[in-house]
Amino acid sequence: xxxxxxxxxxxxxxxxxVYGGQVKPMPNPESATDTEWAAYVFYENNSIGVVQEWWLHxxxxxxxxxxxxxxxxxxxxxxxxxxLLSNPGMVSLEDAIQ
Amino acid sequence: xxxxxxKYGLGKDYPFEREPDLPATPTLKQHYDVVIIGGGGHxxxxxxxxxxxxxxxxxxILEKAYLGGGNTARNTxxxxxxxxxxQGVRFYSxxxxxxERLSNEFDFNIMYSQRGQxxxxxxxxxxxxxxxxxxxxxxxxxxxxxxDPHHIxxxxxxxxxxxxxxxxxxxxxxxDGATARHDAVAWGYxxxxxxxxxxxxxxxxxxxxxxxxxxxxxxxxxxxxxxxRSIVQAVAGYSAVLAGIAGFKLPLVSYPxxxxxxxxxxxxxDPLVSSSALHCYVQQTSRGELxxxxxxxxxxxxxxxxxxxLKESLxxxxxxxxxxxxxxxxxxxxxGITDMTSDYSPIMGLSPLRHYYLDAxxxxxxxxxxxxxxxxxxxLVANDGKVPDLIAPFALDRFDxxxxxxxxxxxxxxx
Ligand SMILES: Cc1cc2nc3c(=O)[nH]c(=O)nc-3n(C[C@H](O)[C@H](O)[C@H](O)COP(=O)(O)OP(=O)(O)OC[C@H]3O[C@@H](n4cnc5c(N)ncnc54)[C@H](O)[C@@H]3O)c2cc1C
Numbered sequence: 001x002x003x004x005x006x007x008x009x010x011x012x013x014x015x016x017x018v019y020g021g022q023v024k025p026m027p028n029p030e031s032a033t034d035t036e037w038a039a040y041v042f043y044e045n046n047s048i049g050v051v052q053e054w055w056l057h058x059x060x061x062x063x064x065x066x067x068x069x070x071x072x073x074x075x076x077x078x079x080x081x082x083x084l085l086s087n088p089g090m091v092s093l094e095d096a097i098q
Numbered sequence: 099x100x101x102x103x104x105k106y107g108l109g110k111d112y113p114f115e116r117e118p119d120l121p122a123t124p125t126l127k128q129h130y131d132v133v134i135i136g137g138g139g140h141x142x143x144x145x146x147x148x149x150x151x152x153x154x155x156x157x158x159i160l161e162k163a164y165l166g167g168g169n170t171a172r173n174t175x176x177x178x179x180x181x182x183x184x185q186g187v188r189f190y191s192x193x194x195x196x197x198e199r200l201s202n203e204f205d206f207n208i209m210y211s212q213r214g215q216x217x218x219x220x221x222x223x224x225x226x227x228x229x230x231x232x233x234x235x236x237x238x239x240x241x242x243x244x245x246d247p248h249h250i251x252x253x254x255x256x257x258x259x260x261x262x263x264x265x266x267x268x269x270x271x272x273x274d275g276a277t278a279r280h281d282a283v284a285w286g287y288x289x290x291x292x293x294x295x296x297x298x299x300x301x302x303x304x305x306x307x308x309x310x311x312x313x314x315x316x317x318x319x320x321x322x323x324x325x326x327r328s329i330v331q332a333v334a335g336y337s338a339v340l341a342g343i344a345g346f347k348l349p350l351v352s353y354p355x356x357x358x359x360x361x362x363x364x365x366x367x368d369p370l371v372s373s374s375a376l377h378c379y380v381q382q383t384s385r386g387e388l389x390x391x392x393x394x395x396x397x398x399x400x401x402x403x404x405x406x407x408l409k410e411s412l413x414x415x416x417x418x419x420x421x422x423x424x425x426x427x428x429x430x431x432x433x434g435i436t437d438m439t440s441d442y443s444p445i446m447g448l449s450p451l452r453h454y455y456l457d458a459x460x461x462x463x464x465x466x467x468x469x470x471x472x473x474x475x476x477x478l479v480a481n482d483g484k485v486p487d488l489i490a491p492f493a494l495d496r497f498d499x500x501x502x503x504x505x506x507x508x509x510x511x512x513x
Binding site for chain 1: 338339342347348349350351352396397398399400401403405406407440497498499500
C-alpha cells in the first residue's frame with residue numbers, strides 16, 4: 001500500500017486520493033486566443049523528473065499540491081495550495097528550477 | 099516417416115535451413131534515407147512497408163533496448179475495429195483486414211485467431227452507445243451486432259450474467275474481434291524488413307535530434323551520429339520525452355497500464371470478453387492461460403512497477419465475471435508505459451519539424467493498429483510528407499483547433 005501524506009488528514013492510503021493534473025498557470029479565459037487556451041488545456045510537460053501536481057483527498061473534498069518524481073514514484077512534498085496561490089504569477093516548480 | 103525422423107534425431111544434419119530469422123546488429127552507417135526511432139511493432143512495420151511498397155531500403159531502425167520489448171511485448175493483443183467514430187472505424191477496419199492475411203504474407207505464423215470480441219453492457223446508456231457502435235461498424239463493413247443475454251449465455255456459458263450485482267443487459271458482439279501473438283508480429287515484420295535490406299540496430303538509443311533551422315537532419319545515438327533525409331518516431335510511452343529532445347511538446351500524458359496472466363487450463367473460453375462497467379477484460383490464450391487487464395493506473399508515471407492495488411481490484415472484477423477464476427493461480431504480472439491522448443485517438447503525421455514524422459499517442463490501444471500504422475507511415479515518408487487520407491483526422495494540430503476524434507467510450511474498457 002502506498003501512503004500519501006495529506007496536509008489536512010495526515011498519512012492515508014493513496015487510493016483515497018484523486019490525481020488532478022499538473023500545476024500550470026491559467027491564461028485569462030476572457031482574453032486568451034483559442035490556441036493559447038488549447039495549449040493550456042491539452043499540453044503538459046510530460047517529461048521525466050520532479051513534477052508539481054494537484055491532488056484531491058476524495059472523502060474530504062480537499063485539494064492540495066504534491067511534488068513527486070514521476071520516474072521513481074517518490075513523493076517529495078505535499079502542501080496546502082495557499083502556499084502556491086499566495087505566490088504572485090503562480091510560478092510552477094519546473095519554471096523555478098530551470 | 100519414422101526412420102527419416104530417427105536418422106535426423108541421431109545425426110548431426112538438420113533438415114531445415116539454419117539461417118537465423120534476424121541478422122545481428124550491423125555497424126551504424128553515417129547516412130540513411132530514413133531513420134526510424136523505436137523498434138516496436140509500429141517502427142518495424144513502417145520499415146517493412148517502406149521496403150516492400152516504396153523500394154526504400156536504406157533504412158535504419160534504432161531501438162534502445164531489444165526488438166519488440168516495449169509495449170509490443172506487453173499488450174494483451176486485442177484486435178478489433180468496433181470503435182465509435184467513422185474516422186476511427188475506417189482506420190481500424192483496414193488494420194483488421196491486413197492482420198487477416200499477415201501470416202501468409204510473412205510465411206511466418208503470427209497465430210492470428212479470430213474468435214470474436216464480446217463487450218457487456220450493464221446500463222441502458224451503454225446499450226444505446228453499443229447500438230450506435232454496431233451501426234457505424236456495419237456501415238463500414240465490419241461485423242458487429244447487439245445481442246441479448248440468452249445469446250451471450252450460449253457464446254460464453256461460464257460467464258456470470260450478474261457480476262457485482264450489475265445484471266448484463268446486452269452485449270456488443272464483434273465477430274471480427276481477434277488476437278494474435280504480439281511478439282511474432284514484430285518478428286515477422288522485422289524479418290521481412292531486414293531480408294529486404296533494412297538495418298535493425300538494437301541497443302541503440304537516440305539521445306539527440308540534429309536540426310537545421312526547422313528541419314530535422316539526423317540523430318545522435320550512444321553508438322554515433324547518423325544523418326538522414328527523414329525521421330519517424332514510434333516510441334509509444336516515451337513519445338513526449340523524445341519530442342522534448344526534438345524541441346516540441348505533445349498533448350500526451352504517460353500512464354502505466356498493468357495486466358496479468360494465470361496458469362494454463364483446458365480451453366473453455368473462445369471469445370474475448372470485456373465488461374464496460376467493471377473495466378475488466380478476459381481472454382484465453384492459445385496456450386490456455388487467461389490474460390486479463392483493465393484500466394490505466396490512477397496517476398501518470400514513467401515506471402513499470404506493479405502495484406497491489408491494481409492486482410486486488412482487477413482480480414476482484416475478473417472473479418466477478420468468471421467466479422471459478424478464484425481457484426486459479428497467477429503466473430505473471432507486468433506493466434507498460436502508455437502515452438495517452440485526451441480523446442483516445444492517436445497522433446499521426448506531421449510534427450513541428452520538417453521531415454520528422456510522428457506515430458504517437460497510441461496509449462493502451464495501438465497493437466491492433468500495427469499493420470495499418472506501418473502502411474500509412476511508410477506512405478507518408480515515401481511521399482515526402484503528403485498525409486494519407488486515412489490518418490489525416492489524427493493530425494497533431496487537431497488539438498489546436500478543438501477537432502478531437504473522441505474514442506474514449508469505445509476504448510477505455512477494452513483497449
Ligand atoms: C498492459 C498493456 C495492454 C495493452 N493491450 C492492448 C490491446 O489489447 N490491444 C491493443 O491494440 N493495444 C494494447 N496496448 C497498447 C499497445 O501495446 C501499444 O499501443 C503498441 O504496442 C505500441 O507499439 P509501438 O511499436 O508504437 O511501441 P513499443 O512496442 O513500445 O515500441 C517503442 C520502442 O521504442 C523504444 N524507444 C523508446 N525511446 C527510444 C529512444 N530514445 N531511442 C531508441 N528507441 C527508443 C522502446 O525501447 C520500444 O521498444 C496495451 C498496452 C499495455 C501496456
